[in-house]
Amino acid sequence: MAETNALERIGAQSIERVTRLKRERPVASLRDARLYARRPGSLRQALLGDGPCVIAEVKFSSPSEGVLYEGAGPAQAARIVSSYRAAGAAAVSILTEPEFFSGDVTHLAAAREAEPELCLLMKDFFVDAYQFDLARSCG
Numbered sequence: 001m002a003e004t005n006a007l008e009r010i011g012a013q014s015i016e017r018v019t020r021l022k023r024e025r026p027v028a029s030l031r032d033a034r035l036y037a038r039r040p041g042s043l044r045q046a047l048l049g050d051g052p053c054v055i056a057e058v059k060f061s062s063p064s065e066g067v068l069y070e071g072a073g074p075a076q077a078a079r080i081v082s083s084y085r086a087a088g089a090a091a092v093s094i095l096t097e098p099e100f101f102s103g104d105v106t107h108l109a110a111a112r113e114a115e116p117e118l119c120l121l122m123k124d125f126f127v128d129a130y131q132f133d134l135a136r137s138c139g
Contacts, residue, residue, distance in 0.1 A: 006063050006100075013099050014125040022130050033137035035112060040136065046090045046119035056084040057123070058094045058111070060102035072102040074110030081111040081118065091119035105138045112139025 030036060047053040058080050060072035069076065081092050094111055095103035108122050122135035 010063075010097070010100050010125055011127065014097065014127045017098070018128045018130060021134065022128070025134075027130060027133050030133045030137035035109065035139040036133070036137045038136075038139060041117070041119045043091055043119050043121065049090055051088065053090040054088065055091045055093055055121070056081075056087075056089040058084075058092060058103075058107065060095070061100075063100050067102070072104075072107075074104070074106045077107035078110040078114035081120070082114050085115055085118050089118075091121060093121040093123045096122050096124045105134060108135070108138040 047055075058077050060069045060076075061067045077094060081094070084092050092111065092115075094108045095101040096105050096108055097103050103124070105122070108120060111118075111120055120139060122131075122138065124131060126132075
């Protein structure tokens with residue numbers, strides 16, 4: 001059998017991870033989360049601001065580059081997001097895929113707590129509608 005490419009491996013792993021998450025945290029529990037009730041911000045509105053409209057990215061590692069930042073965790077993600085906001089980012093995309101990008105949904109939740117008004121995006125390999133509820137439950 002031929003070796004699968006990186007996207008196929010990431011996709012297969014994402015399906016397994018989301019299947020496990022759905023068992024551990026059913027949709028009903030996500031919808032009960034405090035941050036789920038928060039009205040999502042508008043990316044469109046965030047990009048209509050004056051000056052350059054940059055979507056910054058929090059990424060701790062990648063399959064092609066390896067580890068980009070040591071100590072990936074929620075606190076570091078929150079600090080990075082705050083520094084991006086201070087530098088003028090209109091929005092921040094946060095990688096939440098754990099195996100290949102060292103991300104986690106707790107990074108998104110910590111960033112939301114640190115920056116309640118900033119437009120945040122959950123960047124992952126979306127394989128199930130469940131992940132939209134997961135993203136919203138993390139802010």
